[in-house]
Amino acid sequence: MMIKIKYVNLKRITILLWLSLLIVSCKKEPLVEEELPLPSFVKLAVPSNLPTAPEDPDNPLSKEGIELGRRLFYDTRLSASNRISCASCHHQELAFTDGVALNDKGESRKVLHRHSPALFNLAWANKGLFWDGGSTNLESQAFAPITSPDEMHQDLLIMESELKQIPDYVQRFKLVFQDEIKSKYVAKALAQFQRSLISANSKYDKYIRKEDNIQLSTLELQGLSLVEKKCKGCHSGELFTDYAYHNNGLDSMFSDEHEGIYQGRYRVTFNPLDLGKFKTPSLRNVALTAPYMHDGRFNTLNEVLNHYMNHVKVSVSTDQLMYQNNGEAGIPMSIQEKEAIIAFLNTLSDFDFINNKSISNPHNK
Amino acid sequence: MIQLSGVPVGDYKSIKFSVGVESRYNDNLSLQIGELSQLNGMTNISWMWMTSYIFTSVGGTVKSGASAPKNMLVETGLNTNYKTVTINLPTNIRISSVKDSEIVLKADVEKALDGVDVFANPIVGASKATIMAQVATNYATKVFTVASAR
CATH class of the missing domain: 1.10.760.10 (Cytochrome c-like domain)
Structure with a gap:
């Protein structure tokens, strides 16, 4: 075997750090120290029903x-x-x-x-x-x-x-x-x-925070209790997501075509148990965010629920939370229960958020 | 050549440095320091998709017998492959203000590929985790030697 090397590139950061320190210390002090105004640092205003938001000290919010x-x-x-x-x-x-x-x-x-x-x-x-x-x-x-x-x-x-x-x-x-x-x-x-x-100003949030005397209907409340029982394993807490990765049984073949789209998290970890796992999206605003799944394969919430009811595919990485049918794959629900779940999911739409002018296009005057 | 100044006076028996980018910087592509940047090819779209700089990269062609040559690109990245190398000097060197000291390091690139069948695996990167780990270990253990120290 003969190897012809064309190029080699080594990054030695420790030495680079040394060098950058030296450069800083050698730099001549400017004659006049420029006084720059500082931005107004802020903390996120988090509604009372959400957990405290982690802060990033390397990028403080202003x-x-x-x-x-x-x-x-x-x-x-x-x-x-x-x-x-x-x-x-x-x-x-x-x-x-x-x-x-x-x-x-x-x-x-x-x-x-x-x-x-x-x-x-x-x-x-x-x-x-x-x-x-x-x-x-x-x-x-x-x-x-x-x-x-x-x-x-x-x-x-x-x-x-x-x-x-x-x-x-x-x-x-x-x-x-x-x-x-x-x-x-x-x-x-x-x-x-x-x-x-x-985003936490939906009808559901106002109900939970007891604001404006907002009530959920009997159907919506039934939906809430079904979501807690059947969906919150992944769509957990008040954020309605665990931000983690799960295989919800969309596919059972995980070819490496199309940038590894079928492989999900495996593409990053190369752990076979991560095949077909994708990040849990929040159920908040879900009625506004069709189509669904990482490739948008389902057009409606009804199609999504039908998947969980009848079409969960089994593979080595299919999440244990998908086996809610007496140990078999699938999450059983009646047609009436599906209706209740969808009614509840609609209460998670945050119309204040999607109409909030302070996050809209500032270049449109 | 890398010039270090302000090194404390003393007798030194080894040199220590790291190959790669420490996790604090490797995990956040907006914390650029020194020459770390996307702008000079230190990472690219496929490595960025894993959030990593490219720690080492060896490219070229590889031939075996009469078969057609293949393009070769052996890269390492990801935090697990960040390696710190310690090499003993043949004799202690005294760092003082009296004279400059010089250590010449030799990097034998072929050793980086030790134990890797580069004809069978000419492209090594994140998807070849085991081979990449082998290459990173080679950088940590056998690529660098001290040619001279005075």
Whole structure:
């Protein structure tokens, strides 16, 4: 066997860190110390029925940072053609999904393999982003859609230079990050905006918090109790998701076609027990976020419930929570129970959230 | 060449460094420090999908007998493959203000591929976890030697 080596690339971060320390210490002190105003740091206003949101000390939230993120989220300069923004596939009126199974809005016009996920209550999503959890945090996640050839396909240097041409952005980045515009700050600002997207003002929330004398109907209450019994294993707590990964029996073959779309979390962990596992989406706003599943294969909540009733496929990684039919696969429910569940799920729609002007497109005047 | 200054005076018997990116930075692509960045090829779309920088990358072609050559790309990444290497110096060196000291390290890239059938597995990355771990271990244990220290 003969090996011809063309290139070698080693990253030695410890030494790099050393070097950067030295560079800092050698730098001459500027003659006049520039006094920069600081942004107003804020804590997320979390409704009383939700758990405390974890904070990220590496990206502290500020009022101005969230607003900057909002402006970037709706800015088409983040894409190569300046045609699409994050909001092109995440529409506020649909709880930041896009209403189609798989879209072809990206720069390559190729049909994407995964359904555009809803964006809300992400401050709690600390077990990974994307359907398979490949991204560790929102800050790291942003770079993927921005640079992916089938999504925004932006060159990060071009993005920086385009943003630097807007004096308003130069000022905003300076205030929020005390620095000039850099792609890492674009990711941080987008993350701040997304963490601020809290949705917990549905009819259900008002009922739970005993606000405005809101009551649930008998049917809705029956649905709530059925959801607690049959669905909350995964769609747990007041966030209605455990942000974890489960195989809910959609498929039993896990080919590696289409970027490993069938393989789910296995694509990231390469653990055979993770085959076909996807991140639990929240049941909040579920009536607004059709179609359903990681590939948008089900058009209606009725189809989703029919899957759980009759079509759960068995494989080595099918979740134990799917075996609710006397040890057999499936979650039994009567037609009347299905109706009650759907009635309850409709109480989880947060119309204040989807109509909230402070998270809508700031460039539409 | 990497120049270090301000090293405390003393006799040194070994050198320690790491191959890869420590998890704090590897887990958050917005915490860029030193030359760490997407902008200079230190990660790419497939590694970003796993949230990792590329720790090491060896590319080229591989041939076996009369069969056609194959493109080879052996990469390591992911936190489990972050390795710290300690190498003893042949003799102690004294670091002092009297004179500059120099340590020359040799990296034998072929050793990085020890125990790996690169003709059977010319493309190594996250999907070949076991082979990647072997390569990372090779970097930690046999790739680097001290050529000279004075």
